[in-house]
Amino acid sequence: SDPALVERARAAKAALGDKVFVLGHHYQRDEVIQFADVTGDSFKLARKAAARPEAPYVVFCGVHFMAESADILTAPHQQVILPDLAAGCSMADMATFDQVEECWEVLEDAGVADDVVPVTYMNSSADIKAFVGRHGGVVCTSSNAKRALEWAYAKGSKVLFLPDQHLGRNTAVLQMGFSLDDCVVYSPHRREGGLTPRQLQDAKMILWRGHCSVHGRFTRESVDEVRERVPGVNVLVHPECRHEVVTAADRIGSTEYIIKTIEAAEPGSAWAVGTELNLVRRLANAHPDKNVMFLDKTVCYCSTMNRIDLPHLVLSLESLARGEVENVISVDEETAHYARVALDQMLALP
Numbered sequence: 001s002d003p004a005l006v007e008r009a010r011a012a013k014a015a016l017g018d019k020v021f022v023l024g025h026h027y028q029r030d031e032v033i034q035f036a037d038v039t040g041d042s043f044k045l046a047r048k049a050a051a052r053p054e055a056p057y058v059v060f061c062g063v064h065f066m067a068e069s070a071d072i073l074t075a076p077h078q079q080v081i082l083p084d085l086a087a088g089c090s091m092a093d094m095a096t097f098d099q100v101e102e103c104w105e106v107l108e109d110a111g112v113a114d115d116v117v118p119v120t121y122m123n124s125s126a127d128i129k130a131f132v133g134r135h136g137g138v139v140c141t142s143s144n145a146k147r148a149l150e151w152a153y154a155k156g157s158k159v160l161f162l163p164d165q166h167l168g169r170n171t172a173v174l175q176m177g178f179s180l181d182d183c184v185v186y187s188p189h190r191r192e193g194g195l196t197p198r199q200l201q202d203a204k205m206i207l208w209r210g211h212c213s214v215h216g217r218f219t220r221e222s223v224d225e226v227r228e229r230v231p232g233v234n235v236l237v238h239p240e241c242r243h244e245v246v247t248a249a250d251r252i253g254s255t256e257y258i259i260k261t262i263e264a265a266e267p268g269s270a271w272a273v274g275t276e277l278n279l280v281r282r283l284a285n286a287h288p289d290k291n292v293m294f295l296d297k298t299v300c301y302c303s304t305m306n307r308i309d310l311p312h313l314v315l316s317l318e319s320l321a322r323g324e325v326e327n328v329i330s331v332d333e334e335t336a337h338y339a340r341v342a343l344d345q346m347l348a349l350p
């Protein structure tokens, strides 16, 4: 990265001192993550968002839904800044509030809504989290999906899982003992979600038809190919990958889990990692004594995570140092209230 920009970021951050708290998700670029006070997976960043109540500015290096959650979890006098407002998430965009309301009506018409507890993945907009909070549900991340789904299933007798069908299916089948037949997929673009009332009555897990386009690129063939090419390789993937990929892998977990697993691995061991490329490259560079490689042959970054680059971070920090606050993420009070109910429920899970 450009040394002049690195110097500008350093100078602006130093000038701001304790007034700024920088959070960075593990998928951020190296040039950006070096300026983070705390790095983490989505769960850790949600837990740490409120760790510096004395800082008026929280700069969030990640994507929009994470910055919204940080705004909900921080104190009212703190402002959350997203260095590029176009840093969204294609998965989060796959469930809109209107679609979820319509889905709930379908569940009501099928006579099952009273049995359903909704669970939303962190990767969803604040109004979806608020919907879930209003209906007695919970937010989850990839590191606590099992606990959240077990909590919800114990409370109702069916779960509506939004918006990542893969995390929902992988957790239900591989960690909770459900069968594939216990899961149905609700398609927001089809009439009645593409399901009959009978299917909804029989299902235990109603999975929203959403997915991550980055993790969706890993296939069963990528796993078979690397196993053939690198004898003894360990395949380590994120649970947003498709079911056929996750069932063929050796280890599955969140970005924080992936990092800890590589850190603890034996020198000389080989690891094919199925997650975003910035993280895999960083792990490979940090562990030259281990053979860390990307699971697929073609590269895949998360294009929206990558929108937060050093020029955007510099602009944010320099404008804050001048007292100008731009790119603020602010969730309206009522939405924030109910979204917080669902987020607090996650933070309170045993």
Ligand code: 13P
Pocket (backbone or CB within 6 Å): 026, 040, 041, 042, 043, 089, 123, 141, 142, 143, 212, 240, 253, 254, 255, 256
């Ligand atoms: P985690 O960092 O919680 O594993 O999530 C990955 C992700 O896709 C965030 O968008």
Ligand code: SF4
Pocket (backbone or CB within 6 Å): 063, 088, 089, 090, 091, 092, 123, 212, 213, 214, 215, 276, 302, 303, 304, 305
């Ligand atoms: Fe969204 Fe996938 Fe990018 Fe995560 S990696 S922010 S789920 S598009």
